[in-house]
Amino acid sequence: SQQGEEDPQALSIQEGENATMNCSYKTSINNLQWYRQNSGRGLVHLILIRSNEREKHSGRLRVTLDTSKKSSSLLITASRAADTASYFCATDVGFQKLVFGTGTRLLVSP
Amino acid sequence: GAVVSQHPSWVICKSGTSVKIECRSLDFQATTMFWYRQFPKQSLMLMATSNEGSKATYEQGVEKDKFLINHASLTLSTLTVTSAHPEDSSFYICSARDPGPMADTQYFGPGTRLTVL
Numbered sequence: 204s205q206q207g208e209e210d211p212q213a214l215s216i217q218e219g220e221n222a223t224m225n226c227s228y229k230t231s232i233n234n235l236q237w238y239r240q241n242s243g244r245g246l247v248h249l250i251l252i253r254s255n256e257r258e259k260h261s262g263r264l265r266v267t268l269d270t271s272k273k274s275s276s277l278l279i280t281a282s283r284a285a286d287t288a289s290y291f292c293a294t295d296v297g298f299q300k301l302v303f304g305t306g307t308r309l310l311v312s313p
Numbered sequence: 314g315a316v317v318s319q320h321p322s323w324v325i326c327k328s329g330t331s332v333k334i335e336c337r338s339l340d341f342q343a344t345t346m347f348w349y350r351q352f353p354k355q356s357l358m359l360m361a362t363s364n365e366g367s368k369a370t371y372e373q374g375v376e377k378d379k380f381l382i383n384h385a386s387l388t389l390s391t392l393t394v395t396s397a398h399p400e401d402s403s404f405y406i407c408s409a410r411d412p413g414p415m416a417d418t419q420y421f422g423p424g425t426r427l428t429v430l
Contacts (some may be wrong), residue, residue, distance in 0.1 A: 206356065234417055245319075245406060245423040246357075253417075291356060299345055299410055301419060303357045 207292060207304035215310045222279040224307040226292030227272075233295040235268055235275050240289045240306075249277075249290075282311045315341045315411045319422035326397055327430055334392045334425045336363075336407030342387035343409035347419070348380075351404040363390040363407075397429040 207228035216222055226235070234253045238246040252259045252268045252275070259266045265278040279286055292304040316339040326332050336346055344365045349357040361382055362370040369382035381393040394401055404426050408419040 206358075236418070238421075243404070243424075243426070246408075246421040248418055248420065251417055295417060298362075299347075299419075300359060300362065301347070301408075302359070303349075305356050308354075 206302060207294060209290075209292060209304040209307045211307060212305070213308045213310070215312065216282060218282060218284055218311055218313050220282055220311075222282050222286070222309055222311070224277045224290055224292075224309070226275045226277070226304045228275075228292070228294045228302070228304070229273065230294070230296055230302075232270070233297060235266075236293045236295065236301070237264075237266060237275075237277050238291045238293060238303075240291065242288075246291070279309075282309075284311050284313050287311045315339075315409070315420045317407065317409050317420045317422040319405075319407055319425050321425060322423060323426040323428075325428045325430065328398055329396055331393055331395045332397055332427060334394075334405055334407075334427075336390045336392070336409070336422055338388045338409045338420075341409075341411065343390075344387060346384060346390040346407055346409045348382065348390075348392050349406045349408070351406060351424075353404075357406060360392075365390075394427065397427070399429045402427055402429045 236251045237249040250261045263280045268275045289306045291306045293301040318337045320335045346363040348360045351357045363382045363384040365384045371377045384390040406424040408421045
C-alpha cells in the first residue's frame, strides 16, 4: 500500500501546549498537504508544502518537509480546545492523486 | 476558497438497493473530481477519479460495476452504490481540485454517511 503513516496515532494535551504530529510516506511527491477533520465531517485544508520547500508557516501552524527522509511534521503552537480533531497528511503523488496518511487524533483539554 | 457540496449528508437504505450520492463544485468548474471512502477511525482511501466527459479511473480493488461514477458536467459528479450491502456502510467523501492559482489544493465535500441495513 502506498498509504503513509502518521504518529502518534493519538495525542492528548492541555490547552496552551504545542502539538507535534509526524508523517512518513513511501514514494516521491509533488507536494504534501495537511488536513483537519472534525468527527464525522469533511476535511479542511490546512497547509501545502511543495517538494522543494523545507518549512512553511501559517498562523499557529508550522510544517516541515524532509524529502530525503520522506517525512513531514506538523506543529500546532499554543493549542486550543477547538483544535481537537483528526489530522491527516496527504501526499500528491502525481496525476492529481492524493494518498492519505493514517491520521493523528488530537485531543486538547481545557 | 472553493466550495464543494455533497448530497445527501446521510442515507440509510436496505440491503440490495442502490444509492446515489451527488458531489457538486459550487463556485468553480472541476474537470476532475475524486471519490474517497472512510471507515470509522480510519483514513481516507481513494476509490476513483471522476473525469468529466469520460470514464472514471478506479483504484485497484474497487469494483467499477458496484460503484458507478458519472461526471456529466463540469460541476457535478455522482457515485451510485449498486446493490448495497452492510459492508458498504461507510463515509463517502468527494473532492475537487481548485483550477485557480491554488491549483494543487483539493477541496473536500462534507461527506455522506451511508448505512446499509
